[in-house]
């Protein structure tokens with residue numbers, strides 16, 4: 201490897217296999233100082249694996265890594281940190297039982313001695329203020345009490361904090377997947393400021409507009425190989441999608457036929473005794489929940505879910521419910537179970553022979569969904585954690601859609617799902633709604649609201665707008681997200 205002054209990191213012929221799964225098939229990849237490189241590819245293409253190798257958390261099966269032009273034969277987490285390479289992983293890595301400040305301290309071992317907690321708090325707060333000026337996160341807050349969006353903000357801010365070690369490259373693996381459009385915009389403009397100041401970033405995202413508008417160069421991975429690499433301005437969305445191998449992934453019209461009122465009614469209030477309008481969802485309706493992240497949408501979904509089991513004040517649910525969790529790490533995936541068990545858990549009654557669960561029926565059920573929703577796994581008996589993040593999310597869809605639930609609650613469910621799969625899932629949602637299934641869908645991706653019959657916008661736990669499909673626009677949703685509710 202020849203030294204290059206402007207080069208931050210380079211890997212040559214890097215390959216990685218997990219058993220007989222080849223995640224990377226020999227990759228040459230580099231990042232220069234002062235550039236943001238976008239990395240895209242289908243679910244399971246190998247993006248996170250490459251990032252783990254660059255962050256030193258996974259040693260490659262073969263190939264070499266050089267930092268600043270110097271080969272690093274003994275590369276690992278400590279070396280990466282010392283050399284200024286940080287990573288914000290897709291599955292967040294904060295310690296949930298520690299505070300925000302304590303999590304910052306874990307990263308910076310020099311923060312010790314008298315007053316370390318205050319100094320760690322000040323450090324992370326300064327970075328949060330810089331990246332997300334209106335974050336409202338307290339350094340003393342326990343991480344498990346924060347919403348997934350706020351945890352993502354802390355994780356991002358922590359990666360950019362500096363004490364004694366240098367900071368040269370920050371790898372961001374789907375950093376906006378749990379952020380609303382406003383907060384995602386703040387992060388992406390900060391990334392541009394960071395690279396303008398000479399820092400470097402790798403940005404992984406399934407939101408291709410983020411890649412096209414905020415990266416200097418784009419690299420496309422497909423089945424563990426680089427299939428395209430060029431300046432961002434040389435790509436169009438269609439060229440990116442085609443390079444990813446998703447021929448069918450052209451945008452389709454999102455207009456949905458507004459259906460007649462049916463017999464299933466979900467009647468709920470966003471917050472008890474607050475005078476807000478009730479949410480009504482009828483059979484076959486696709487209802488959107490919007491607004492800035494953390495303004496009560498997830499709580500509302502969880503309240504509906506709980507009310508389907510136990511009657512609750514002001515909340516009436518008259519049909520079986522399934523939930524697609526957005527925070528798969530804490531609420532969705534059973535980590536010690538196989539893919540088949542994770543898919544079948546919501547359908548146990550239908551997978552029994554006599555009184556016992558039939559492993560064959562469970563495997564058949566999972567196999568049919570593996571094919572239908574394109575879960576990239578060699579075997580449904582494999583542990584779910586062997587799947588890439590997006591493929592784990594597909595398992596959660598399969599669990600809900602394959603169940604008998606008449607109402608499917610979706611908590612920002614497309615986190616980490618690739619473009620082609622998203623379009624397939626949208627089609628499935630429309631087909632299922634046409635058959636009478638009801639969807640209540642919280643999304644941080646504004647364009648997904650176009651699939652909904654109508655949309656409730658949340659602010660501070662209350663519904664501040666009820667927008668019908670025909671009057672829906674991004675501006676109206678954003679405007680309502682920032683407006684306080686008028687007195688009823």
Ligand SMILES: Nc1ncnc2c1ncn2[C@@H]1O[C@H](COP(=O)(O)OP(=O)(O)OP(=O)(O)O)[C@@H](O)[C@H]1O
Pocket residue numbers: 218221222223241242243244245246247248249250290576585586587588589590591616618
């Ligand atoms: N710990 C593991 N054990 C077994 N297989 C793994 C493991 N981690 C990743 N893989 C496999 O390696 C391949 C690449 O996965 P990777 O997570 O790098 O994909 P990705 O491009 O990041 O996908 P996504 O967009 O879904 O996050 C996949 O086939 C995945 O199943």
